[in-house]
Amino acid sequence: MRVLLSTYGSRGDAEPVVALAVRLRELGAQVRVCAPPDEVFVRMLERAGVELVPIGRPMGVMTAPSTESAASRRVAELAAQYDTVVAAAEGCDVLLATGLAHFSSRSAAEKLGIPYVYATFCPFLLRSPHQAPPALLPGQSFPPEVTDNRVLWDLNARTFNTLHGGALNAHRASVGLPPVDDVHRFIFTDRPWLATDPVLGPWRQTPELDVVHTGAWILPDERPPADDLLAFLDAGAPPVFVGYGSMRGVSADIARVSIEVIRRHGRRVLVGRGWAELAAIDDQDDCFVVGEVNQQALFGRVAAVVHHGGAGTTTTAARAGAPQVVVPQAADQPYWAGRVAALGIGAAHDGPEPTAESLAAALGTALATDTGARARTVAAGIRTDGAAVAAKLLLDTAGR
Numbered sequence: 001m002r003v004l005l006s007t008y009g010s011r012g013d014a015e016p017v018v019a020l021a022v023r024l025r026e027l028g029a030q031v032r033v034c035a036p037p038d039e040v041f042v043r044m045l046e047r048a049g050v051e052l053v054p055i056g057r058p059m060g061v062m063t064a065p066s067t068e069s070a071a072s073r074r075v076a077e078l079a080a081q082y083d084t085v086v087a088a089a090e091g092c093d094v095l096l097a098t099g100l101a102h103f104s105s106r107s108a109a110e111k112l113g114i115p116y117v118y119a120t121f122c123p124f125l126l127r128s129p130h131q132a133p134p135a136l137l138p139g140q141s142f143p144p145e146v147t148d149n150r151v152l153w154d155l156n157a158r159t160f161n162t163l164h165g166g167a168l169n170a171h172r173a174s175v176g177l178p179p180v181d182d183v184h185r186f187i188f189t190d191r192p193w194l195a196t197d198p199v200l201g202p203w204r205q206t207p208e209l210d211v212v213h214t215g216a217w218i219l220p221d222e223r224p225p226a227d228d229l230l231a232f233l234d235a236g237a238p239p240v241f242v243g244y245g246s247m248r249g250v251s252a253d254i255a256r257v258s259i260e261v262i263r264r265h266g267r268r269v270l271v272g273r274g275w276a277e278l279a280a281i282d283d284q285d286d287c288f289v290v291g292e293v294n295q296q297a298l299f300g301r302v303a304a305v306v307h308h309g310g311a312g313t314t315t316t317a318a319r320a321g322a323p324q325v326v327v328p329q330a331a332d333q334p335y336w337a338g339r340v341a342a343l344g345i346g347a348a349h350d351g352p353e354p355t356a357e358s359l360a361a362a363l364g365t366a367l368a369t370d371t372g373a374r375a376r377t378v379a380a381g382i383r384t385d386g387a388a389v390a391a392k393l394l395l396d397t398a399g400r
Helices: 011-026 037-049 069-080 083-091 102-112 149-173 182-189 227-234 254-264 295-301 311-320 331-345 356-366 367-379 386-399
Strands: 002-008 030-035 051-054 095-101 117-118 239-243 269-272 287-290 304-307 322-325 346-348
Touching: 002 011, 002 083, 002 322, 002 386, 011 030, 011 037, 011 095, 011 295, 011 386, 030 037, 030 083, 037 051, 037 346, 083 102, 083 149, 095 102, 095 386, 102 149, 102 182, 102 331, 117 182, 117 386, 182 269, 227 287, 239 254, 239 287, 254 269, 254 356, 295 311, 304 356, 311 322, 311 331, 311 367, 322 331, 322 356, 322 386, 331 346, 346 367, 356 367
Parallel strands: 002 030, 002 095, 030 051, 095 117, 239 269, 239 304, 269 287, 304 322, 322 346
Antiparallel strands: none
16 A cells, blocks of 8 residues: 655644654555655654655745735645645555645645545634634634624635635646635545544534544654753753744744743743744853754653644643643644643643743743643543554545
């Protein structure tokens, strides 16, 4: 059985795909992965021994579109990845896409006549009467007088068509495929897969969608901490980790505010550099800066995790039993902030730019004794078999 996995997004989109690839190979499948050529993804796939087909520009140089014209140009660029995906999918029995790979990958699967699956890593993207749709552009809002979620999702679908339909259908026409009337349905399909932990990212089934909830796809990481990081961890009480992962546009002042607040709480500081290039604000020995690191090992040794609220970071911290402060920046991050608060395993900061006062209050909640106890209780219920479940389902799909 030959499988193509196609992803285009940040680490939160790529790492779960590598986890799925590893499980598929354990079941005897031949797997290759289309992914952006960012160094972190290249190294991740090399460690897993999975073939990489580089696609598109590195995600590290991409910015989110903020206007309708920019969104249309982005769709045209993403759809143009079609040729690479078609070539990679030749001879494959099934194609699964995640992130922004849908524009090219579904058309490629359709052209080749092979089964296609789209998987997402957050429930808030899926149509449901139990939740309102997300905004598609910064500053976008829905009419305040409209409160019915079904009506809001209809408006959301029209916006998808307005933003993406022209560029998508222009590309499909160029490769001999028929036009798409409903871009939202084209992207998410009628049977999307949801790769979230049932505790952290639950789903209530609805008549609108036949969602396959597999559980989160977690890639085991056995890398030991670097010697200097290990020495810092061993030199004192557990520090508070602060990092914003793949977010580049965070406030330039966020490192200073975070470090000062963590010190005010009497804690040492561990700064994750990330795409925002966060750095220490002085040379005091209570602060240590790390680059790309094994968070699975690290988060079990920290007092709390202050982060942006990506699905992967939220899940890793929850698995480790580490209390969290989520300072959401964009996309699905407000959803994960809300889940952390609702579960009582941390605090959701209101807005993307914390002040010293607002962050101090949120961190106080996270460092409270009862929050730590709740975080450890929830950690015991986080599942780790999602990638294995998805691998079996995907091979069954190919077999049918």
